[in-house]
Amino acid sequence: MSDQDRQTATAARQAAILSATLALVGEKGVTAVTMNDICGRSGASVGSVYHHFKDREGVLYALYRDCFEGCFAELRTAVLATTTAREGIFALVNSYLEWVATHPSQATFIYEASQGTLLRSYQAEIVTFKGAFYADIFAWMRPFVEAGDLLRLPLWAYDAIMMGPAHEFARRWLAGMQELALDEAKTIIATAVWRAMQTS
Numbered sequence: 001m002s003d004q005d006r007q008t009a010t011a012a013r014q015a016a017i018l019s020a021t022l023a024l025v026g027e028k029g030v031t032a033v034t035m036n037d038i039c040g041r042s043g044a045s046v047g048s049v050y051h052h053f054k055d056r057e058g059v060l061y062a063l064y065r066d067c068f069e070g071c072f073a074e075l076r077t078a079v080l081a082t083t084t085a086r087e088g089i090f091a092l093v094n095s096y097l098e099w100v101a102t103h104p105s106q107a108t109f110i111y112e113a114s115q116g117t118l119l120r121s122y123q124a125e126i127v128t129f130k131g132a133f134y135a136d137i138f139a140w141m142r143p144f145v146e147a148g149d150l151l152r153l154p155l156w157a158y159d160a161i162m163m164g165p166a167h168e169f170a171r172r173w174l175a176g177m178q179e180l181a182l183d184e185a186k187t188i189i190a191t192a193v194w195r196a197m198q199t200s
Helices: 003-028 035-042 046-053 056-080 085-102 104-113 120-146 155-174 182-197
Strands: none
Touching (some): 003 046, 003 056, 003 104, 035 046, 035 056, 046 056, 056 120, 085 155, 085 182, 155 182
């Protein structure tokens, strides 16, 4: 087997294990999923799962990162394609809520896995890959902040203000509390965030 074929086979095996894990999380909840469950559903041996991911927490971290990378890719593409502050804020909110609606299993897993100490051994890695995404968004924002179109705030505050309302709606929506149609919620939330981020 060539190196390329070996890499392709490895990627396919890892993807199958992560897909099986995501399905199990949807059925049982993240805290109830065991290594035996993962092996049984994916068809991988215990040795294979440990080889690829080290342990159960490693599988969950890999799935967490995979879900976030898919989400971040869509948000980054939407935001960086805009040319005004308002367009960018609306793109950020709308693309996130659209991703949640299109990928409810992944979104639910992200929220569940973010609670408590489930991924405590991987906090440094999580901070790093999230930081890379936020760096791109902050770089897009910087000219608008300098021009006075967007508020100048501590970096942590931008995430709370720009994404906090969307996260709260997403959690409720995923839990079945769908008081508003998604398109209506997008407009309400994006408008509120835009108003909160304006300098005047």
